[in-house]
Amino acid sequence: MRSSGDGTANDPYPLHSSTSDPATETVGYRGPTACAAAGITYRQLDYWARTGLVEPSVRPARGSGSQRLYSFRDVVFLKIVKRFLDTGVALQNIRAALRHLCGREAADLERMTLMSDGATVYECSSPDEVVNLLQGGQGIFGIAVGVVWRDVEAALSQLHGERVDTGETLIGHNPADELARRRRDRAV
Numbered sequence: 001m002r003s004s005g006d007g008t009a010n011d012p013y014p015l016h017s018s019t020s021d022p023a024t025e026t027v028g029y030r031g032p033t034a035c036a037a038a039g040i041t042y043r044q045l046d047y048w049a050r051t052g053l054v055e056p057s058v059r060p061a062r063g064s065g066s067q068r069l070y071s072f073r074d075v076v077f078l079k080i081v082k083r084f085l086d087t088g089v090a091l092q093n094i095r096a097a098l099r100h101l102c103g104r105e106a107a108d109l110e111r112m113t114l115m116s117d118g119a120t121v122y123e124c125s126s127p128d129e130v131v132n133l134l135q136g137g138q139g140i141f142g143i144a145v146g147v148v149w150r151d152v153e154a155a156l157s158q159l160h161g162e163r164v165d166t167g168e169t170l171i172g173h174n175p176a177d178e179l180a181r182r183r184r185d186r187a188v
Contacts (some may be wrong), residue, residue, distance in 0.1 A: 026165070029072070029159070035045040039158050056075075079151065080114070084097070097121040100123065115141070116140065
């Protein structure tokens, strides 16, 4: 993962640790729901979890018959992985991009665009950075993380979630209450 900054894109970002605490998650999504929202197959989900690409942060599988539980953020990352793979980005670069994204706050993700030339993934946080990257002839496609976030939010609002503490099934749950609250607070 590299910064587009001044358009030269030479300095890789250091890897960040995750800032979200899975223990604070109140709603999780089972595998089939995560697959539906991210547009992937259950086979992909299972493989990505077993290889550590995107692991469920709410509840990992613990032996035969246990149910993985994915957070909203996990589902967003699943959809980003799907989009990268569909455009031919190497798995090694996808892993590096995900490690970088894990350390970012929701507000940062909402404003971020990930650009790639197929070999390297670049983070752009402003329209000027996107233009600089494109002028350098490096950027071929982009993923607006905020758009992916809203797509997943819309998909999950129509699907079932599960309360982590009670196991209660939630129908039509809006998973991004925190994001909606932040938007309302900003508008005031």
